[in-house]
Amino acid sequence: MSRLSGVGWGALLCALLLFVSPAQAHHGWIGGETIELSGTITWVRLGNPHGELTLDVDGEEWTVEVGQPWRNERAGLEEGDLAEGVTLRVSGEHAAERLLKAEQLWIGEEHYVLYPGRI
Numbered sequence: 001m002s003r004l005s006g007v008g009w010g011a012l013l014c015a016l017l018l019f020v021s022p023a024q025a026h027h028g029w030i031g032g033e034t035i036e037l038s039g040t041i042t043w044v045r046l047g048n049p050h051g052e053l054t055l056d057v058d059g060e061e062w063t064v065e066v067g068q069p070w071r072n073e074r075a076g077l078e079e080g081d082l083a084e085g086v087t088l089r090v091s092g093e094h095a096a097e098r099l100l101k102a103e104q105l106w107i108g109e110e111h112y113v114l115y116p117g118r119i
Contacts, residue, residue: 036091037062037100041084046072053082055090062098064090066105067114075112091119 039057051066066072066082082088092103103115113119 032094032101034091034103035094035100036089037064038089039087041082041086041088044082044084046082051082055088060098062100064092064100064102065095066102071114072112075114076110077112081107081112093118 037055037057039055039062041053042056042061043054045052046066046069048068050068051072053064053066055062055064067075072082086107088105088107090100090102090105093101095101103118104111104113106112
């Protein structure tokens with residue numbers, strides 16, 4: 001069994017970071033403040049790696065990241081629930097200027113929890 005030299009370990013570490021960093025940077029939660037917004041959906045793209053909505057909140061456009069298709073389905077959302085013209089209330093992590101990572105949302109009286117471990 002051969003041992004890796006200091007240079008070998010460094011190369012291995014760099015290779016691992018190349019594979020882990022992009023996913024962490026894109027999907028990582030940054031620990032931002034939890035906020036709640038209410039508004040009307042003006043644009044929708046659902047799919048992988050996660051869905052995105054544009055939400056009109058009192059004349060300001062917010063980007064709302066919702067879950068992956070399987071996560072939305074598991075929360076009870078059905079096709080057409082997240083569509084242009086739908087009014088919703090959403091709570092989640094304020095991740096950047098006018099960017100919210102949805103943890104839970106309400107459409108009318110219906111409550112959908114996308115990330116149960118985060119609420």
